[in-house]
Amino acid sequence: HDDMSTILLVGGGGYVGSVLAQELLERGYAVRILDRLYFGDQGLTGIRDRVELTIGDMRTVSPAILEDVEAVITVGGISNDPTAEFNPKANYEMNTTASVALARLSRDQGVHRYIYASSCSIYDRGVADESRDVLLDETADVDPPGAYAGSKLAAERELMELASDRFTVAALRKATLFGFSPRMRYDLVVNTFVKDAWSKGTISLHFGGEMWRPLADVRDAARAYIALIRADPKIINGELFNLVYRNFRISELAMRVRAALRELDVPVEILTDYSYRGVRNYRVSGEKLDRRLGITPQVTVEASVHTMVQQIRRANYTDFDNPRYYNIAWMKLLQEAQGVIQVTGSVFDLPRAPKPLREVSS
Numbered sequence: 001h002d003d004m005s006t007i008l009l010v011g012g013g014g015y016v017g018s019v020l021a022q023e024l025l026e027r028g029y030a031v032r033i034l035d036r037l038y039f040g041d042q043g044l045t046g047i048r049d050r051v052e053l054t055i056g057d058m059r060t061v062s063p064a065i066l067e068d069v070e071a072v073i074t075v076g077g078i079s080n081d082p083t084a085e086f087n088p089k090a091n092y093e094m095n096t097t098a099s100v101a102l103a104r105l106s107r108d109q110g111v112h113r114y115i116y117a118s119s120c121s122i123y124d125r126g127v128a129d130e131s132r133d134v135l136l137d138e139t140a141d142v143d144p145p146g147a148y149a150g151s152k153l154a155a156e157r158e159l160m161e162l163a164s165d166r167f168t169v170a171a172l173r174k175a176t177l178f179g180f181s182p183r184m185r186y187d188l189v190v191n192t193f194v195k196d197a198w199s200k201g202t203i204s205l206h207f208g209g210e211m212w213r214p215l216a217d218v219r220d221a222a223r224a225y226i227a228l229i230r231a232d233p234k235i236i237n238g239e240l241f242n243l244v245y246r247n248f249r250i251s252e253l254a255m256r257v258r259a260a261l262r263e264l265d266v267p268v269e270i271l272t273d274y275s276y277r278g279v280r281n282y283r284v285s286g287e288k289l290d291r292r293l294g295i296t297p298q299v300t301v302e303a304s305v306h307t308m309v310q311q312i313r314r315a316n317y318t319d320f321d322n323p324r325y326y327n328i329a330w331m332k333l334l335q336e337a338q339g340v341i342q343v344t345g346s347v348f349d350l351p352r353a354p355k356p357l358r359e360v361s362s
Contacts (some may be wrong), residue, residue: 006030007229008069008111010058011076012051015188016117016174017180018043020075020222025050034058035076038334039324043183045315048225053086059098063109071113071229072106078148080187083327085147095151100158107167110125115228116159119212120242121149123282135285138173140242156240170228170236174221175214175244175284176276179304180311186325189250190215193257194308197268200318202260205272207249211291213283214338216245217299227295235292241310244286245297253301260305300302 007024012033024031025047032052033044044051045186053063058076066072103114112291123136126145136142144150156171163169169270177191184197192202224243228236250258251272257269289295312318323329341347 001124004028005028005070006032008032008034008065008072010034010072010074011112011117012035012073013041013043013183014039014079015043015183015185016177016218016221017075018045018047018183019179019181020052020073020225021047023222023226027336032065032069034061039330043181044325049240052130056089061098061102061105063105065107066106067112069106069109069111072102072103072111073115073117073225073229075117075225077117077328078151080327082149083148083331087331093259095148096155096158099155100162102164102168103159103328107162107164112166113168113229113233114159114162114170115225116155116169118152118156118171118173118240119149119175120175120244120284121146121280122131122153122173123154123284124149124280125282135283137285138242138288151344160238160240168233168237170238171220171240172224172228173240173242173284174224175242175286177216177221178301178308179217179218179299180308181218182315184312184315184317184325185327186320187327189213190253190257190304191308193254194261194305194312195320195325197257197266198309198318200272200342201267202269203249205254205255205270206275208274209249209254209273210338211250211281212247212283213243213250213253213280214244214247214282214286215253215301215305216243216286216297218297220245220297222279224289224295224297227289229294231293239292241288241289241292242284243286243289243297247283247298248301256301257305260302261309264309266309296320341349 007029009017011019021031034056036057037055046344081348106114122142122144122327159169186192196203221243254270261268311333323333
């Protein structure tokens with residue numbers, strides 16, 4: 001590729017975005033990031049001076065940000081169920097409306113390629129249906145119940161209609177991710193297991209951990225995005241791709257995490273709880289990505305856990321109670337803070353002078 005193709009990364013300071021930004025830089029791309037930095041700028045640790053950063057909201061994008069951009073990757077927006085349910089309006093505005101509007105703008109500004117971050121939660125039916133317990137691929141009939149998956153599916157459908165000879169569009173339906181990121185999350189199942197084991201010595205399995213879930217490491221996700229940027233447009237245009245390393249039962253995942261941590265001398269006990277909670281259960285095939293692009297996710301759960309422990313120690317991300325690592329907790333905290341700040345317009349500064357009260361003569 002032309003050595004300095006500029007890639008616009010929407011959400012480049014996020015869990016996936018910050019890992020993807022590093023991988024792009026390593027391959028000689030110029031990286032432009034648009035991010036609101038809801039979670040601060042930890043994600044940009046070590047790359048801040050090598051990327052072009054615009055702090056802004058994806059719902060209000062100026063065409064100028066697309067100047068000289070070869071491809072746009074949208075990994076911004078609201079990125080899990082609880083946060084989407086907490087504010088379905090913002091979720092839809094970002095995950096659907098803004099993502100589609102940005103694609104149209106990109107097309108009109110002469111950008112050649114647009115890659116959208118979607119999710120395997122689209123395959124969730126919200127009910128356990130034994131007869132449907134098959135590996136679902138990109139052609140499967142989907143009807144997800146949640147606000148998050150619904151917003152992703154709606155965006156996919158609108159985006160695929162924009163595909164043309166001049167504009168290549170593709171979406172990556174990612175499995176539940178795991179692994180270390182400079183913008184760390186401890187609200188993703190494997191990462192949660194590591195955090196719980198580290199801080200409490202135990203891993204808890206709801207409903208016995210019998211549910212199936214597709215999983216993949218965050219670095220494999222980044223590599224898949226790069227493959228989609230480089231692929232021949234004819235192979236990917238208007239197409240959906242599942243990114244899956246493997247499907248695991250949650251119980252097997254816990255045992256693998258425990259085994260990996262024992263090698264690092266972190267003792268772990270697995271506790272099972274059979275009380276029923278809303279349980280998602282689905283298995284997804286990642287074969288198409290391999291067949292079309294030769295991309296097979298490689299990072300095992302064990303290898304990822306080893307790297308995670310090493311990096312968490314190095315980055316000092318052991319303040320596990322910090323709400324910053326949990327999307328819904330942090331968003332609720334920000335909203336609360338907004339209410340406090342609205343009173344004076346600032347945290348410590350003197351309140352803005354109130355208008356003097358005048359007596360009103362009756």
